[in-house]
Amino acid sequence: MPVTQADVARRAGVSQRTVSNVVNKFPHVSADVVARVTEAIEALGYTPSHAARSLRLGRSGLLQLVVPELDVPYFAELARGVVKCAEERGFGVMVRQTLGDRERERDALEGPAAEHAEGTILSAVGSIEDILATGRGRSPVVLIGERTGMGLVDHIGIDDTAAAAEATRHLVETGRRRVAFIGADPADSLRMAELRLRGYEQALTSAGLPFDETLVVRTRSYHRKDGEEAMAALLALGPDRRPDGVFCATDLLALGALRTARTSGVAVPTELALVGFDGLEEGEYSAPTLSTVAPDKAEIARVAVETLLARIAARAGVEDEPPAQDLLIAFDLVVRESSRAV
Amino acid sequence: MPVTQADVARRAGVSQRTVSNVVNKFPHVSADVVARVTEAIEALGYTPSHAARSLRLGRSGLLQLVVPELDVPYFAELARGVVKCAEERGFGVMVRQTLGDRERERDALEGPAAEHAEGTILSAVGSIEDILATGRGRSPVVLIGERTGMGLVDHIGIDDTAAAAEATRHLVETGRRRVAFIGADPADSLRMAELRLRGYEQALTSAGLPFDETLVVRTRSYHRKDGEEAMAALLALGPDRRPDGVFCATDLLALGALRTARTSGVAVPTELALVGFDGLEEGEYSAPTLSTVAPDKAEIARVAVETLLARIAARAGVEDEPPAQDLLIAFDLVVRESSRAV
């Protein structure tokens, strides 16, 4: 059923080797042979077999992108950038979704897919030290996000702690004195926003403000609903113990918090200032618009793809591999209505 | 470098055939042989070669998902569902992004990737009659969204016209008399929201209201910014010619329109009612919350994957293929604050 190079060769009256040469644009082929072969390809509707080519070449032309949830805007933007950048370089992208499940993360790195793809870009939620440790000889992995590569694998991210500190400092500088944090996570579970929590604490301390545990709300996840509930918990502290500013570890959390503020009749930013993290477009359209720490997501994606491709190339060559890198990408504190000075 | 079945066989003291049997869980293998082979696999770190297997089997285990933009929430949700469902059935998903470019759509369907994947789920923006027409013998395609398959390929979607009519009727029933439409598109370009515009028009006519061309704003695309600009254009019509209700072809357009209303001091829903389309979670959190036509997106994704898999199976078998189907999925009109009766 499928038409092969041999079929094309027969019709064009040449050998299969010549067809391969034409397909791969080998330089030394006479013009009329090219024409005959091209005609035969058209006529027969020949398409190269990706499987055969990968088997022969040992390269699949595929990268793997592993994220928790594709429909979380931050990951969606990341995916956009990765797919775009990979396509420009002639690579396809297999997307996998872990739904926050460590087992799925493991499978993505150790299962057959990891071998099928030439490399993996992973936005991990769980701790992965063990996985990476066993990963010797596997196809290369580039980490994106908060989890660092610990010298084992390349990592692309921003300085989460510095960014969180800057956001918190901004809240303090606009006159807030009781600044809360939403987004840390229950003790022994995923330590998602650990670095951001640390930055928050540092900024507070630098400003001579107390670090108040009651103002740190741990959430199971980073969705709008979690922010909504966390904010409700903060408001339940009562008028005098309530925060007058909140730094949220993600924009989605902040948008949820914003909703609770609205439904509770708490005015933003006059009674309560809010800053998120991620730089989502949604925050430009919320009411009030949302202040946020905006990482250069397109750049993160671009650098991740390039780093992965570089490592693939290095591994293909005989040269010994360069050591794993931690690359920091720029971010911006974007001040909007939700944290204007009062 | 890569370890093959032959390597494993040598170490386990069996033939390659036996290794293959163990890997594929062939029923009739003695227990101790299984143990020896398994041990050898572990020790050597053997991983099956996906390339060799696809070549041999003629199946890659990959589906292709083609969408305009991964970070548009509607497509992100679709991608989530497709990837989830495909994974459950043992298929990987290659994601491609057309960025609205017809050339890229064509390439996704006719390029090598189309052959690599066993089938394609396509959310097309351009007209694709020509592409589908030439697609005889290619791997199967399932269409998602507004563009129908015209009997050539399977199509999964909702009844866009009925849904748009229901949304418009709802606006009329809450007392709006000048109902506008945002989202049609410039004449000869993509006819993105054609069906939804038709439903809008039908509902107006049924209600005995005039179809006023000045209340139809055509947008280049379906993003927040387009909605923002379109709404500004509507408000510029002046106090007496302005609409008192707007049906937007997507939620993103509606959220943009909402922003313009807010910055222009137009009260929603009292002065202006708004209904979107897509059922995005973002609309549950906007201020005011957004009424919307919500298709069952998870179901669309699920049915799309199943339909594609069924067609792949049918094509593999000798049976002649069943005719292409148009499958309609349920939708819901979700009324929220933006269109409450005044």
Added chain:
DNA sequence: TTGTACGCGTTATCAT
């Protein structure tokens, strides 16, 4: 129950 041998469609080496 297991071993032998062949072919899937390509690319690449060796000749010519």
Added chain:
DNA sequence: ATGATAACGCGTACAA
């Protein structure tokens, strides 16, 4: 410049 031929790693018909 092009033709014959050998791998690439795996699944399976056939044989034992």
